[in-house]
Amino acid sequence: MGSVSLKNVSKSFGSVKVIHDVSLEIDEGEFCVLIGPSGSGKSTLLRIIAGLEDVSSGNISIGKRHVTDLPPKQRDIAMVFQTYALYPQMTVRENMGFALKLAGLPKAQINTKVTEVARMLELDQLLERLPKELSGGQRQRVSMGRAIVRNPSVFLFDEPLSNLDAKLRVQVRGEIADLHRRLQTTSVYVTHDQVEAMTLGQKIVVLKDGRVEQVGKPLELYDDPVNTFVASFLGTPT
Numbered sequence: 001m002g003s004v005s006l007k008n009v010s011k012s013f014g015s016v017k018v019i020h021d022v023s024l025e026i027d028e029g030e031f032c033v034l035i036g037p038s039g040s041g042k043s044t045l046l047r048i049i050a051g052l053e054d055v056s057s058g059n060i061s062i063g064k065r066h067v068t069d070l071p072p073k074q075r076d077i078a079m080v081f082q083t084y085a086l087y088p089q090m091t092v093r094e095n096m097g098f099a100l101k102l103a104g105l106p107k108a109q110i111n112t113k114v115t116e117v118a119r120m121l122e123l124d125q126l127l128e129r130l131p132k133e134l135s136g137g138q139r140q141r142v143s144m145g146r147a148i149v150r151n152p153s154v155f156l157f158d159e160p161l162s163n164l165d166a167k168l169r170v171q172v173r174g175e176i177a178d179l180h181r182r183l184q185t186t187s188v189y190v191t192h193d194q195v196e197a198m199t200l201g202q203k204i205v206v207l208k209d210g211r212v213e214q215v216g217k218p219l220e221l222y223d224d225p226v227n228t229f230v231a232s233f234l235g236t237p238t
């Protein structure tokens with residue numbers, strides 16, 4: 001079960017409050033986009049869901065489990081970062097299988113799973129390469145593959161396309177959409193790009209200064225923005 005629920009989540013760094021009383025329901029299987037300008041708290045919110053930051057107050061559930069006090073490993077999530085975060089000395093195969101190896105899975109099982117996911121992402125010809133021998137788009141696919149092999153209940157993406165050039169961005173964006181159609185894994189996807197939000201999001205959450213400005217389906221936000229901030233941010237004429 002991969003629904004995600006945030007109840008009255010706030011977060012301060014020292015005396016500075018950066019997330020203000022955010023409540024949010026993301027349904028099982030839904031692709032939810034968090035969008036907002038730089039510094040609006042998108043990454044912090046994602047890291048809170050991942051367990052990489054603790055909350056100052058509030059509660060988080062994933063499926064039926066209260067995870068607020070659980071470490072990242074016990075949250076059944078996998079995260080894809082903008083910087084890929086691949087291990088440079090490991091091959092694609094080793095990078096993709098590493099989490100399963102840490103989890104103590106037998107080698108044969110790891111190989112089967114990695115091969116299956118590599119085929120899905122068209123990485124099967126590249127399994128023995130090192131990250132430095134791959135293009136940016138291929139690296140990002142490996143980083144997605146590494147998340148997929150773990151079969152998590154929730155995928156968390158933090159601006160996964162921002163290090164790619166314009167053409168690759170469109171391509172990998174399409175691959176992420178295909179992947180979601182195929183796996184239907186609950187996804188929370190952070191971006192500051194309206195086109196990404198509109199094309200990928202089933203639900204869009206607009207953040208400003210650590211607060212939720214509006215939540216809705218892409219067309220609802222586009223047709224009926226609650227204020228000029230949402231309108232201008234999503235490119236609607238006001």
Ligand code: ADP
Binds near residue numbers: 037040041045
């Ligand atoms: P976004 O991802 O939307 O650009 P962030 O979540 O990274 O925004 O940051 C939100 C706010 O929290 C910013 O003002 C940022 O400076 C602050 N912030 C983020 N992480 C830390 C940290 N570890 N220590 C102090 N302030 C932080």
Ligand code: MG
Binds near residue numbers: 042043044
């Ligand atoms: Mg960020």
